[in-house]
Amino acid sequence: MRAERIRRALSRYRSTLGGALVVSGLLVAFAILTILEFSPATDYLSFDIYLLTSTVLIVASCAFFQLQTYNKQQSQILSMQLKENAAMRGALDTHAIVSVTNSAGEIIDVNERFAETFGYSRHECIGRTPHFLYDGKDGTRVFLEIREKISKGISWSGEHSAVMKSGERRWFQATIVPITDKSGRLIKAISIRSDVTSLRAAAADRQVRGLLDNLQDEVYIYRLTDLSITYMNNSACQRHGWTQDEALRRRILDIDPQLDEARIRERLAPLVRGDVETTFSLTNESETPTEISTRLFEQANGEMVFISLVRDVTERQALARAKLSSVSMVSHELRTPLTSIAGALKMLEGRFTSDLTSQAGELLKIAARNTDRLLFIVNDILDLEKIEAGQMRFEKEHIDLDVLIRDAVVSHQTYASGLKVGLAYSSDRSGAMIEGDPARLMQVMANLISNAAKYSYEGDVVDVSVTDHGTAWRVAVRDRGPGISEDGIKKLFDTFAQLQAADGVRREGTGLGLAITKRILDKHSASIHVESRLGEGSCFYFDMPKAQMQALETDKAA
Numbered sequence: 001m002r003a004e005r006i007r008r009a010l011s012r013y014r015s016t017l018g019g020a021l022v023v024s025g026l027l028v029a030f031a032i033l034t035i036l037e038f039s040p041a042t043d044y045l046s047f048d049i050y051l052l053t054s055t056v057l058i059v060a061s062c063a064f065f066q067l068q069t070y071n072k073q074q075s076q077i078l079s080m081q082l083k084e085n086a087a088m089r090g091a092l093d094t095h096a097i098v099s100v101t102n103s104a105g106e107i108i109d110v111n112e113r114f115a116e117t118f119g120y121s122r123h124e125c126i127g128r129t130p131h132f133l134y135d136g137k138d139g140t141r142v143f144l145e146i147r148e149k150i151s152k153g154i155s156w157s158g159e160h161s162a163v164m165k166s167g168e169r170r171w172f173q174a175t176i177v178p179i180t181d182k183s184g185r186l187i188k189a190i191s192i193r194s195d196v197t198s199l200r201a202a203a204a205d206r207q208v209r210g211l212l213d214n215l216q217d218e219v220y221i222y223r224l225t226d227l228s229i230t231y232m233n234n235s236a237c238q239r240h241g242w243t244q245d246e247a248l249r250r251r252i253l254d255i256d257p258q259l260d261e262a263r264i265r266e267r268l269a270p271l272v273r274g275d276v277e278t279t280f281s282l283t284n285e286s287e288t289p290t291e292i293s294t295r296l297f298e299q300a301n302g303e304m305v306f307i308s309l310v311r312d313v314t315e316r317q318a319l320a321r322a323k324l325s326s327v328s329m330v331s332h333e334l335r336t337p338l339t340s341i342a343g344a345l346k347m348l349e350g351r352f353t354s355d356l357t358s359q360a361g362e363l364l365k366i367a368a369r370n371t372d373r374l375l376f377i378v379n380d381i382l383d384l385e386k387i388e389a390g391q392m393r394f395e396k397e398h399i400d401l402d403v404l405i406r407d408a409v410v411s412h413q414t415y416a417s418g419l420k421v422g423l424a425y426s427s428d429r430s431g432a433m434i435e436g437d438p439a440r441l442m443q444v445m446a447n448l449i450s451n452a453a454k455y456s457y458e459g460d461v462v463d464v465s466v467t468d469h470g471t472a473w474r475v476a477v478r479d480r481g482p483g484i485s486e487d488g489i490k491k492l493f494d495t496f497a498q499l500q501a502a503d504g505v506r507r508e509g510t511g512l513g514l515a516i517t518k519r520i521l522d523k524h525s526a527s528i529h530v531e532s533r534l535g536e537g538s539c540f541y542f543d544m545p546k547a548q549m550q551a552l553e554t555d556k557a558a
Helices: 002-038 047-095 112-118 136-151 197-213 234-240 261-272 314-355 358-389 401-411 413-418 438-454 486-491 513-522 547-557
Strands: 097-102 107-110 156-163 169-180 186-195 218-223 229-232 278-283 289-298 304-312 397-400 422-427 433-436 461-469 472-478 527-533 537-545
Touching: 097 112, 136 156, 136 169, 136 186, 169 197, 218 234, 229 234, 261 278, 261 289, 261 527, 314 358, 358 513, 397 401, 397 438, 401 413, 401 422, 401 433, 401 438, 401 461, 401 472, 413 422, 413 438, 433 438, 433 537, 433 547, 438 461, 438 472, 438 513, 438 537, 513 527
Parallel strands: 422 461
Antiparallel strands: 097 107, 097 186, 156 169, 169 186, 218 229, 218 304, 278 289, 289 304, 397 433, 461 472, 472 537, 527 537
């Protein structure tokens, strides 16, 4: 604005001066002519002098007039350039994030987009170095690299991350241009940035989806809000006979007509509450056993989506069955002699304990105890084989889950006391009716309560509870032991899984209890989950469908 005012003032001055000189030249020429005509000294002056003088004055006046015309043209060009520069500045302010720093690296100016993008007011930025915008150690490295470059009069261009006032981390493509004086000393630097966060996210998304498209496993990505599908890989599309565009118009419920939204959300609820992953098995319409692993993920735009990986586990189950079959065969051969040995040892304990020395009596008790343990392992293996082969009978009846859990807690009081651990039971109501096999559900509770007591420390209390959870009764067993790592949770329900305790203390176990527990609950349309934090303990819980809901599911299956 100041330059424009000066330009206009000079233009007016030159125009006035040029006109005045032309008029003055003509007046001088006329005066000389008058002097020559009336002066007594006309004899000493020739007409040639008059002509020469007049000509010089007139030519000089014309030359100055041409100079004035040229200056006016240059002024018009300058005015147009100023307008173009203003338009370019406006366009830059609209589409780019601009800041200016002085020779000390302090911000002396920012445009509106800078303030809007980073969330700071202009007043909050002025006088500070841009270092407060850069992210972590890597950001500090980039900042120092930029300072080194521009201090030498060299421009810097590249990508860097920055932290907004809100704490959000974004990526920018930046060009920083130094402005120096004639001696090369830095005067100031102009920084021009573009937000490329979405471009980077899109590129990463294309790369990930390219990898997912080539997986043999089926991959489904769908929204938390309405379960609408946002992505299916090639394997998933081929299975359902859909194109990618058709898949985007579907919901996850459309992949199987038997899927129920309430049931799906119930299975996904642990992820919403903070679980890392949920996995369950099912057999689809082609009788192919599949395993579905699901995680909750936040996209770059903040939208929450579920990612489900559906894997054919036919081969894995066949190998597991072959392994279990071999072990079961040995177990069958062992059970009869072990039963006989256990009976003989109990008879010796009952009849001849008084005739034995204290040392011999103690050895007899150890032998009996270890024989019982071996029989317990053998029976677990045989139970697991029966479940896998579909030969285990489940005699379901109408039972009160509250009464069953109370009985399980009472029956394990002695075991827990031996470990100097307490058991506490709570229920928000009685009459928690279900359809289930009481003997098998008691086996489930025995596994969960004994594990919780075993992994608790002396003086701790294991909490057992039954609560109303909408369409199901939730049974939870919580300990305050060492906790389980995320990797450990993934393997927890595998056959023969024996995890190293986080506190390094070795506990006895076969690695079969939780595998059997999960399979028994699967037969009751119940899902088991675990929440755990290292050093804080673990909570195992399962949701048993209420009697009326179970009846509805049975009718649907029929």
